Amino acid sequence: MAAAKTKKWSQHVTETSDAMDLEPNVFKQTSAKKIAEDIEHDAEVSHRRKSTPYRSAMSMLTFYINRAGKNLSAKQRKVLEDAKDVLRAEFGPDAVKKAPAKKKTPSRKKTASVRR
Secondary structure: OOOOOOOOOHHHHHOOOOOOOOOOOHHHHHOHHHHHHHHHHHHHOOOOOOOOHHHHHHHHHHHHHHHHHHOOOHHHHHHHHHHHHHHHHOOOOOOOOOOOOOOOOOOOHHHHHHHH
């Protein structure tokens, strides 16, 4: 009796999840900041996510780390854990959001109104 081919649950989740769409090889980069920026960008433009871009990005990063398990080198695991810290600092709920630059409008001279 031959063993039946079985799919791992993580493969099924990766293929069918509504989490979000990611660029290929995003987790294989060596810069934690670049990984965090790319994941956040992918989360912002994804139409498959069900949560905020930050939460989706953090979930996908954590999922990848957990799924890779022992196959992930210590060096790459450190880079990915650092990427989580970058995500928290730059995109998390406590991150200082940069306000978009305002257009300067011509100032009007304020005149005191005269009461009669």
